[in-house]
Amino acid sequence: MKKIAPSILSADFSRLGDEVRAVEAAGADYIHIDVMDGSFVPNITIGPLVVEAVRRVTRLPLDVHLMIDAPDRYIGEFAKAGADIIVVHAEATNHLHRTVQLIKSFGKKAGVSLNPATSLHCLDHILDELDLVLLMTVNPGFGGQSFIDACLPKIQALRGLLDKKGLETELEVDGGVKEANIAQIAHAGADVFVAGSAVFGSSDYAATIAEMKLRAKEPVL
Numbered sequence: 001m002k003k004i005a006p007s008i009l010s011a012d013f014s015r016l017g018d019e020v021r022a023v024e025a026a027g028a029d030y031i032h033i034d035v036m037d038g039s040f041v042p043n044i045t046i047g048p049l050v051v052e053a054v055r056r057v058t059r060l061p062l063d064v065h066l067m068i069d070a071p072d073r074y075i076g077e078f079a080k081a082g083a084d085i086i087v088v089h090a091e092a093t094n095h096l097h098r099t100v101q102l103i104k105s106f107g108k109k110a111g112v113s114l115n116p117a118t119s120l121h122c123l124d125h126i127l128d129e130l131d132l133v134l135l136m137t138v139n140p141g142f143g144g145q146s147f148i149d150a151c152l153p154k155i156q157a158l159r160g161l162l163d164k165k166g167l168e169t170e171l172e173v174d175g176g177v178k179e180a181n182i183a184q185i186a187h188a189g190a191d192v193f194v195a196g197s198a199v200f201g202s203s204d205y206a207a208t209i210a211e212m213k214l215r216a217k218e219p220v221l
């Protein structure tokens with residue numbers, strides 16, 4: 001099943017609880033939470049307190065994307081705040097294997113994210129351990145950017161690797177995903193689609209999510 005993960009980065013933060021409830025009612029599969037530290041990426045956003053608040057208003061899995069340097073320092077706090085999937089950047093930790101084991105030690109699903117220019121090879125010796133791989137299709141830091149088309153072959157290559165190994169690891173794509181390009185991204189092999197501005201910028205969340213799921217399920221190119 002193809003999944004839609006609205007990124008709350010594009011939500012109205014003055015009504016965050018209502019926004020999260022609204023996308024849950026509209027058919028979202030995950031709530032995607034973008035944590036930024038002003039160092040790994042040039043923006044500062046959300047900490048564990050907000051994750052804990054979101055946890056109280058939804059039953060959906062919380063997909064927490066840590067765009068922070070040295071993420072080991074905060075994994076415990078995000079786990080306690082109620083994250084279900086914790087995603088770290090391969091570029092942000094010196095010891096990726098240790099970081100992934102740390103996430104799992106809290107009973108959470110472990111994901112690794114790669115920036116657009118980072119090679120899939122850095123996953124060669126960790127892929128079997130992962131519940132999710134998040135491929136960034138914009139340079140991380142901000143919502144509302146354009147999808148980088150050069151990332152499509154990378155999505156295809158990862159799909160091929162996962163299938164060859166028979167892994168159930170979810171392939172999530174994040175950045176510039178819209179109704180207009182979701183079929184192409186699904187065709188390349190993605191399972192989970194993060195959508196910030198496409199969902200929260202629309203006037204009808206349910207219609208947008210339904211249309212995105214339809215186009216992802218039956219890609220007409």
Ligand SMILES: O=C(CO)[C@@H](O)[C@H](O)COP(=O)(O)O
Nearest residue numbers: 140141142143144176196197
């Ligand atoms: O992690 C990020 C940005 O760094 C993303 O999750 C964006 O928030 C997605 O926003 P859109 O590109 O869908 O508007």
